[in-house]
Amino acid sequence: MPAIEVRDLRKTFRTRRKAAGMRASLRALVRPAYQEVEAVRGITFEMEAGEVLGFIGPNGAGKSTTIKMLTGILYPTGGEARVLGLVPWEERRALAYRIGTVFGQRPQLWYHLPAVDTFRLFGKIYEMEERDLTRRISELAEAFEIRDLLEIPVRKLSLGQRMRCEVAASFLHKPQLLLLDEPSIGLDVVAKQHIRDAIRRMSRQEGVGVLLTSHDAGDLEALCKRVIIINHGQIVYRDTVSNLKRRYLTTKEVGVRFAERVPADFRMEGVEVLKVGRYGVKLRFDARRTPVERVLSGLGAWGDLVDITITDPPLETVIARIYQKAADNG
Amino acid sequence: MGKYAAIFRxxxxxSLAYPLEFLGRSVMVMLFLWIFFQLWSVVYAVNGGGRMEGLRLHDTLWYFMLAETIELGRPRLAQSIAQAVKDGSIAYLLNKPFDFLLYQMSAGMGESAVRMGLVAFFGSAVTWWMVGPPPAPAGWLPALLLVLGAWMLHFCVNALIGLLAFVAEEVTPFEWIYQKLTFILGGLLIPLDFYPDWLQRAARALPFPAMLYGPARFFVQPEGALFWNTAGMQLAWMLALGSLLLLAYRGGVRRLVINGG
Known part of the structure; x- marks a missing residue:
C-alpha cells in the first residue's frame, strides 16, 4: 500500500476582496465582494511506504495547503487522497496517531522546559506505555545525538540543537509517515548535515516514509530519491533527483590558474568567458555542446595550468530555472 | 485521562520556570490588600465600626483576599487562543490526538494552580497579619469547590472571547469589557451586599456573581444556603456558556477546515 495517494486534489479559497477608497469600503460593508483563489489546482501523485519524497516549490505554490489537506486539517474542494489508507479529512484523529509532523517555523517543544519534558508529554498524548516511552527516548537520544541536551531547558539550546530535538520528538510515537516542513531552515551547514544524517538513518532503520518540503536543495540531494516540484498549485516537474541533475545540471563553471600571465584577449570557442584576471580565468560552458576534454585541451594551448576547479551550478539555480520554464509555458 | 493530566503537569x-514573575505578582497582591485595608478601615471607622450589611472589617478583607485570588489566578487564555486563530497555528494543534478545548482547559488549570496557590499564600499571610486569622477551616473545602466552579466559568468566557478571533479582528476590547464587568458586577472591589438593591438584582441575573462574589462570600460566612445557591448558579451558567463555547468551537473549526481560517 502506498503511503500517500493523491488524485486530482484541488483547493479553492474564497477570500473577501478589500477595495480601496471610502465609497468602495462602505459598499463592501453591505455587499462584500469575494475573490476565488485556486491554491491547489488538481495534483496527482503517489508516495511509496518508506520513501523519502521531496516536495518543493516557491512560496505560495500550494505546498502547505497540500500538506494541510494531507493531515486532515483542511477540506479539499475536489479530488481524492488517502494517507496510510485513510481519508485524512474524515479520519483526522486516527491518522494523527500514525503520522508525525515537524513544521520548522512552529516549534512544538516547550520553550522554558527541558526537551525531555515535552517528550514525556508526547508519550502521554500518543498513549504510549511508560516502558516503551523510556526505551524510545533513549533510542532517539542515541540516533540524534541529543543525550546531553535533553535535560537542558530548550531556550538555552542553539537553533541546530533545538531542531534536532524537534525532529527527534516527531519520531517518538513511531509514526509510519513523517511530514517535514522546512526542517533545516535557518541552520548552519554543520547543523544541517547533522539533521539530515539523523533523518536518513531513522527513516531507513524504521521504514518511515518522509514527505519533505524545503527551500534547501542540499536537503533534497542528501535525502530524497524523487522530487516533485509544484508551482501555482500544479505539479510542474517530477522525476528522480539524479535525473534532475543530469537533465538540468549541464552547465559547468571552470576556474583556471596559469603559470604565466594570461593575455588580455583570452577567448575560446564554445565557452563563455566570465572573467579574465592576471593569472587566471573563469569560464562557463554547456557540457552537452562543448565536451569537458575539449575545454581542457583548449586551455592547455594557452599555457601551463597550475590549478583548475570545475563546479556544478547549485541546485537552487536549477530549480529556479524549472519554475521559470513552467511560468513561461503557463 | 492520562494525557490531560500530563498537559496539566x-x-x-x-509556570514554575519564572519564579521572579510570581514573586512580583505576589508582592502586588500584598500591596493591594494593604491599600484596601487602609480604605475599609476608614469606611468602617466612619460607620462606627462593627458590621456593615452583616460583614465585619475582618470579613470584608478576607473576602477581598479570596476574590483577588480568583481574579489573579483565573485563566488568561483569550489572547493566546485568539493569536492561534489569527496566525493559523490552531491548525497545528488540531492534528495532534487530543481535544483542543480539553487541552486548553488542562493547560489553563496547570497555570492557575500555581498562580492561585501563590496569591492565596502571600495574600493570606498579609491579611492574617492585618485583621487576624482566616474563617473557620470547616468552610474551606466547599469554598474550594466553588472556586473551581468559578474557574470553569472564567474558562468558558475566556475561550469564547478567544474564539471571537474567527470573526473579529481584535479581541482585546471584549476582554477589557469582561474584566471590568467582573470587577463591578462580580463584586471584586466591593462585595455585592453594599450595592443598592436594584444593582444587586441586576448583577444576580448575570453570571458574574458566580465567578467571584459567591465563592468569596461563602468563604467568610460559610452558610449552606449560600453554597447551594452559588453552586446552582454556577452549574446553570456552565451549562449555558459551555454549550455556547462548544457551538462556537465547532463553527470555528468548520470554518477553518473549509476556508483555512
Whole structure:
C-alpha cells in the first residue's frame, strides 16, 4: 500500500476582496465582494511506504495547503487522497496517531522546559506505555545525538540543537509517515548535515516514509530519491533527483590558474568567458555542446595550468530555472 | 485521562520556570490588600465600626483576599487562543490526538494552580497579619469547590472571547469589557451586599456573581444556603456558556477546515 495517494486534489479559497477608497469600503460593508483563489489546482501523485519524497516549490505554490489537506486539517474542494489508507479529512484523529509532523517555523517543544519534558508529554498524548516511552527516548537520544541536551531547558539550546530535538520528538510515537516542513531552515551547514544524517538513518532503520518540503536543495540531494516540484498549485516537474541533475545540471563553471600571465584577449570557442584576471580565468560552458576534454585541451594551448576547479551550478539555480520554464509555458 | 493530566503537569512546570514573575505578582497582591485595608478601615471607622450589611472589617478583607485570588489566578487564555486563530497555528494543534478545548482547559488549570496557590499564600499571610486569622477551616473545602466552579466559568468566557478571533479582528476590547464587568458586577472591589438593591438584582441575573462574589462570600460566612445557591448558579451558567463555547468551537473549526481560517 502506498503511503500517500493523491488524485486530482484541488483547493479553492474564497477570500473577501478589500477595495480601496471610502465609497468602495462602505459598499463592501453591505455587499462584500469575494475573490476565488485556486491554491491547489488538481495534483496527482503517489508516495511509496518508506520513501523519502521531496516536495518543493516557491512560496505560495500550494505546498502547505497540500500538506494541510494531507493531515486532515483542511477540506479539499475536489479530488481524492488517502494517507496510510485513510481519508485524512474524515479520519483526522486516527491518522494523527500514525503520522508525525515537524513544521520548522512552529516549534512544538516547550520553550522554558527541558526537551525531555515535552517528550514525556508526547508519550502521554500518543498513549504510549511508560516502558516503551523510556526505551524510545533513549533510542532517539542515541540516533540524534541529543543525550546531553535533553535535560537542558530548550531556550538555552542553539537553533541546530533545538531542531534536532524537534525532529527527534516527531519520531517518538513511531509514526509510519513523517511530514517535514522546512526542517533545516535557518541552520548552519554543520547543523544541517547533522539533521539530515539523523533523518536518513531513522527513516531507513524504521521504514518511515518522509514527505519533505524545503527551500534547501542540499536537503533534497542528501535525502530524497524523487522530487516533485509544484508551482501555482500544479505539479510542474517530477522525476528522480539524479535525473534532475543530469537533465538540468549541464552547465559547468571552470576556474583556471596559469603559470604565466594570461593575455588580455583570452577567448575560446564554445565557452563563455566570465572573467579574465592576471593569472587566471573563469569560464562557463554547456557540457552537452562543448565536451569537458575539449575545454581542457583548449586551455592547455594557452599555457601551463597550475590549478583548475570545475563546479556544478547549485541546485537552487536549477530549480529556479524549472519554475521559470513552467511560468513561461503557463 | 492520562494525557490531560500530563498537559496539566507540563503547564504547571512551565509556570514554575519564572519564579521572579510570581514573586512580583505576589508582592502586588500584598500591596493591594494593604491599600484596601487602609480604605475599609476608614469606611468602617466612619460607620462606627462593627458590621456593615452583616460583614465585619475582618470579613470584608478576607473576602477581598479570596476574590483577588480568583481574579489573579483565573485563566488568561483569550489572547493566546485568539493569536492561534489569527496566525493559523490552531491548525497545528488540531492534528495532534487530543481535544483542543480539553487541552486548553488542562493547560489553563496547570497555570492557575500555581498562580492561585501563590496569591492565596502571600495574600493570606498579609491579611492574617492585618485583621487576624482566616474563617473557620470547616468552610474551606466547599469554598474550594466553588472556586473551581468559578474557574470553569472564567474558562468558558475566556475561550469564547478567544474564539471571537474567527470573526473579529481584535479581541482585546471584549476582554477589557469582561474584566471590568467582573470587577463591578462580580463584586471584586466591593462585595455585592453594599450595592443598592436594584444593582444587586441586576448583577444576580448575570453570571458574574458566580465567578467571584459567591465563592468569596461563602468563604467568610460559610452558610449552606449560600453554597447551594452559588453552586446552582454556577452549574446553570456552565451549562449555558459551555454549550455556547462548544457551538462556537465547532463553527470555528468548520470554518477553518473549509476556508483555512
Amino acid at each position: 507540563i503547564q504547571l512546570l512551565n
